[in-house]
Amino acid sequence: MTSKLFKRTAVVTGAGSGIGRAIAARFALEGATVAVLDLNIEAAQATVEQIMESGGTGFAVEVDVSDGDSVAAAAQRTIEELDRIDILVNNAGILDGYAPLLDTSEELWDRIIGVDLKSFFLVTKSFLPTMLDGGGGTVVNMASIAGLVARGGGVAYTSAKHGAIGFTKQMAADYGKQGIRVNAICPGAVETGMTKAILEEGEAAVIESINAVPAGRHAQPEEIANLALFLASDDSAFVHGAAYVIDGGWTIV
Ligand SMILES: NC(=O)c1ccc[n+]([C@@H]2O[C@H](COP(=O)([O-])OP(=O)(O)OC[C@H]3O[C@@H](n4cnc5c(N)ncnc54)[C@H](O)[C@@H]3O)[C@@H](O)[C@H]2O)c1
Known part of the structure; x- marks a missing residue:
């Protein structure tokens, strides 16, 4: 074990799979107690x-994470167990099937905005008072390149992820002076439960386009966890309100 997060406490949402699981495992290896x-x-x-x-x-x-009562109950349980919260990673998210507007029902729109954006509001609001009571902390929001460009999802997912970056900036501006640092991560294609079917069984042309980035491949969740560790730890002490792109160069070409 190393100790970048020695004696810290961390909450990671969507930590049962993919990127969230890799972040939870990495934070624990660095000494944090992790609420999964x-x-x-x-x-x-x-x-x-x-x-x-x-x-x-x-x-x-x-x-x-999209349900206020459920989030309140989970936050209460977590805070009872941890006492103090140093790190919050808003990571849980779902895809919208790359649906354009005319294929997006009101139900799909509400579900995607609920899980991919409203959740940031609900979860952060539930944990922030405890973080402030403890003197501050770091929030890491999992956005996407879909938060920056119109190539990573359908209209609901892209809207939610753009919102996630706006949420990140406003939170950083509002709470930075009280010791809360808030930053976002914008991954390109990562091999997880969310993308497995596309990467393993998708049409060759789709897989080829996903991997036709300067890096020549998609990422593993552990590579995103490395960036989350940087943003959660004191190594990034002067980083506030940033949206870090980690996409193998997808958005520069
Ligand atoms: N995989 C990618 O290529 C990629 C790229 C850019 C951004 N992202 C983002 O990374 C995050 C993690 O995605 P992943 O690829 O690891 O996906 P994943 O499907 O492997 O994991 C998502 C986890 O979130 C959980 N979850 C889903 N809905 C939830 C809810 N309502 N409440 C609580 N938990 C819920 C799932 O059970 C699952 O364990 C998401 O926000 C996603 O948008 C992923």
Whole structure:
């Protein structure tokens, strides 16, 4: 174990799979006690087992990040267990099937905005008072290149991820002086539960276009966890309100 997060506490949403699981595991390896929040409690528990097997500490909490009552209950349970919150990673998210406007129902729009944007408001509002009471902390929001350009999702996902970056900037402006640093991560294609079907069984042309970036490949979740660690730790002490692109060069070509 190294110690970039020695004795810190972290909450990671959507930590039962993919990027969230990799972040939770990495933070635990760096010494943090990690609250593993997910809609899928079995998946969250599997992440906790992985953390324990590598000598770390964590516990699982069931939550629907798009539901205010569920978030309030999960926050209460988490705060009782941890006492203090140093790091919050708003990571849970779902894709919209790349649907353009005329293929987007009101139900799909509400679901995507609920899980991918409203959740940032609900979850951060539930944990921020405890972070402020503890003297400050860091919030890392999982946006996407879909928060910057119109190539990473459909209209609902792209709108939500652009909103996630706006939320990040406003939060950083409002709470920076009180010791809260808020930053966003904008990944390109990462091999996770969200993208597995496309990357493994998608049409050759789609896979080729995903990998036709300067890096020549898609990312593994652990590569995104490295950036999350930087943004959560004191290494990024002067970084406020930034949206870090980690896309193998996707958005520069
Ligand atoms: N995989 C990519 O290529 C990619 C690229 C850019 C951004 N992202 C973003 O990264 C984040 C993580 O995605 P991933 O690729 O690891 O996906 P994933 O599907 O592997 O993991 C998402 C996790 O979120 C959980 N979740 C879904 N809805 C939830 C809800 N309502 N409440 C609580 N938990 C919920 C799922 O159970 C799952 O464990 C998302 O915000 C996604 O938009 C992913």
